[in-house]
Amino acid sequence: xxxxxxxxxxxxxxxxxxxxxxxxxxxxxxxxxxxxxxxxxxxxxxxxxxxxxxxxxxxxxxxxxxxxxxxxxxxxxxxxxxxxxxxxxxxxxxxxxxxxxxxxxxxxxxxxxxxxxxxxxxxxxxxxxxxxxxxxxxxxxxxxxxxxxxxxxxxxxxxxxxxxxxxxxxxxxxxxxxxxxxxxxxxxxxxxxxxxxxxxxxxxxxxxxxxxxxxxxxxxxxxxxxxxxxxxxxxxxxxxxxxxxxxx
Numbered sequence: 001x002x003x004x005x006x007x008x009x010x011x012x013x014x015x016x017x018x019x020x021x022x023x024x025x026x027x028x029x030x031x032x033x034x035x036x037x038x039x040x041x042x043x044x045x046x047x048x049x050x051x052x053x054x055x056x057x058x059x060x061x062x063x064x065x066x067x068x069x070x071x072x073x074x075x076x077x078x079x080x081x082x083x084x085x086x087x088x089x090x091x092x093x094x095x096x097x098x099x100x101x102x103x104x105x106x107x108x109x110x111x112x113x114x115x116x117x118x119x120x121x122x123x124x125x126x127x128x129x130x131x132x133x134x135x136x137x138x139x140x141x142x143x144x145x146x147x148x149x150x151x152x153x154x155x156x157x158x159x160x161x162x163x164x165x166x167x168x169x170x171x172x173x174x175x176x177x178x179x180x181x182x183x184x185x186x187x188x189x190x191x192x193x194x195x196x197x198x199x200x201x202x203x204x205x206x207x208x209x210x211x212x213x214x215x216x217x218x219x220x221x222x223x224x225x226x227x228x229x230x231x232x233x234x235x236x237x238x239x240x241x242x243x244x245x246x247x248x
Contacts, residue, residue, distance in 0.1 A: 001228040005085020005134065007031040008227070009077060011064055011121065012091030014043035016190045017140070020216035021088055021223050022046055026055030028224060033077055034059050035091065064091045064117035074124045083132065086227050087125040089118040090140040092158070099153045107154040114158035115165070122169050126178060133177040136227045139166050140219075143186045143242050159184075163238055170236030179235040181226040186242025189213040209244030 007030055013022040014036035023046065026032045032050060034057055036043035043059045050057040060076065062069040077084050092114040095106050118139050129135025144152055145159025163182050170180040187193070187204050193213060196204075205211050222241045225231055240246065 001028050001224055001230055003028055003030055003085075003228050005030070005083070005136070007033065007077070007081050007084060008086035008088065009033040009035060009060070009074070009084060009121075009125075010088040010090055011035045011117075012037075013088075014039035014046060017185065017188060017216045017219050018088075018090040019046045020220040021090060022057070023050055023053070023055075024217065024220035024224050025086075025088075025227070026050040026057055027053065028228070029055075030086065031056040031058070031081065033057070035064075035073075036061050037063050037091070064121070065113045067116075067120050070117065070120045071124055074121075074128065078128060084125055084128045085132075085135060087121055087135075087137045088140065088223060088227070089121045089137070089162075091117065092140070094152070094155050096151045096155070098151050102153060107157075110154035111158050111161075114155070115161040118162050119165060122165070122180065126169065126173055126176075129173075129178045130176045135173075135178040136231075137166075137169070137178070137180045138223050138226045139163075139180070139182045140223070141166075141182045141184045141238070143184050143240070143246055146184055146238075146240075146246055166238070167236045174235055179226075179231070181231070181234060181236065182238045183219060183222055183226065184238055184240050184242065185214065185219045186240070186245045187213045188216055188219060188241075190216060207245065208242070212243065214241055214243055 012018040047057040142159040166182040
C-alpha cells in the first residue's frame with residue numbers, strides 16, 4: 001500500500017491486535033511508535049520484531065486515560081520526527097458487569113479509557129496534522145459498539161461513542177486534508193480467545209457467517225487500507241471486520 005506520510009502512533013500496540021497493526025504498518029515503510037501502558041517488555045519485543053524485519057520503530061509509554069500524558073506523548077513524537085502523519089487509537093479496556101450491578105465508577109473507567117482517550121488523541125493529532133494539511137486517523141471500535149451486549153453496557157457505550165465521534169471529527173477535518181475512519185472488529189483470535197474452551201469457540205463460530213474467528217492480521221490490513229493513500233476519498237466511514245456478523 002502507498003503512504004504519503006512517514007510515521008504513525010499506534011496506541012495499545014504492545015500486544016494483540018495493536019501489535020499486529022504496528023508490524024503491518026512498519027512493513028509498509030512507516031516509522032511506528034509502539035505504545036504501551038504497563039507492558040514495557042512486550043512493547044520492546046514488538047519494536048525488536050519490526051527492526052529485525054527491516055522496519056523502523058520507537059517505543060513510548062503513557063496512560064491514554066491521562067490527558068496531559070497523551071498531549072506530552074504527541075509532543076515527544078513531534079520533537080523527534082517533526083510530524084505525526086497517522087494515528088491509530090487502539091488502546092482500550094473492559095470492565096464487564098451486568099448493568100444492575102455496575103457502579104458509576106465502573107462505567108466511567110471504561111468511558112475514560114476507551115472514548116475520552118480517543119477524543120484526546122483525535123483532537124491533539126488534528127492540531128498537528130492541520131499544519132501540513134495532511135493526516136489520517138483510524139479509531140478501533142468494536143462490533144459491540146454496533147450491537148450492544150449483555151454485561152458490557154460501559155464497553156458498548158464507549159465503542160458506540162467512538163463510531164459517532166469519528167464521523168464528527170471527519171466532518172470538521174475534511175477541509176484540512178485530514179481523514180477520520182473507524183474499524184469495528186468482530187470476534188478476533190487473540191491471546192484472550194485462546195483460553196476459551198472448544199465448546200465456547202464452536203458456539204461463537206456458529207454465529208459467524210464465515211464460521212471462523214478473524215485474524216489480527218485481517219484487522220491490521222483493514223486499518224492500513226483506511227490510513228493509506230488507497231482510501232484517499234474515504235472519511236467518516238466504519239469498516240466492519242467481522243466475518244459477516246451484523247451486516248445491516
